[in-house]
Amino acid sequence: DAGVTQSPTHLIKTRGQQVTLRCSPKSGHDTVSWYQQALGQGPQFIFQYYEEEERQRGNFPDRFSGHQFPNYSSELNVNALLLGDSALYLCASSWGRLQETQYFGPGTRLLVL
């Protein structure tokens, strides 16, 4: 049973560029959430996708956008990258709209220079 997978594992970009991160949920899960974890901090909620729609959003600017595909996989897009966007980006999956327990992938470490 495959767990949550994310790609790429590491990424280096320069300020102003755009980036796309990808996530495949755990088998049987249909809800995907994205979190940003700055160095030495706890993860911060970005947004959640269910039934291909953004259901909830945290306190992140519109530069952060996402998408969920019919197979439940998801993408996180960040435009106009800032130095402060450097972080570990974590994807978590769960099942159903009443989901509570989220399972995390290994993350994508983004460095913006």
Place this chain on the structure above:
Amino acid sequence: GNSVTQMEGPVTLSEEAFLTINCTYTATGYPSLFWYVQYPGEGLQLLLKATKADDKGSNKGFEATYRKETTSFHLEKGSVQVSDSAVYFCALSKAGGTSYGKLTFGQGTILTVHP
């Protein structure tokens, strides 16, 4: 809004010592509570959870009890091992309203266990 506060770290212990990591929360209603562990260079792994007051979550020798009267969910282990060295995160999830399904994390506590 919802928030989670963990004890200040880091925590350094000798092998076989007793571990307590304090966690308190602020939320209306009855959130679900979680402990996640993060090993160096990895994502978060669910360690244990409790979904209602007085529930005890347990896994791999770790335990935590949901205390509504003190709004706490302290993590304990009777005898730690070197392999328990990691960062531990307390988190809550509250169904309903605008925070539905969203995890709110504490700042994390670094645990180092020496042989």
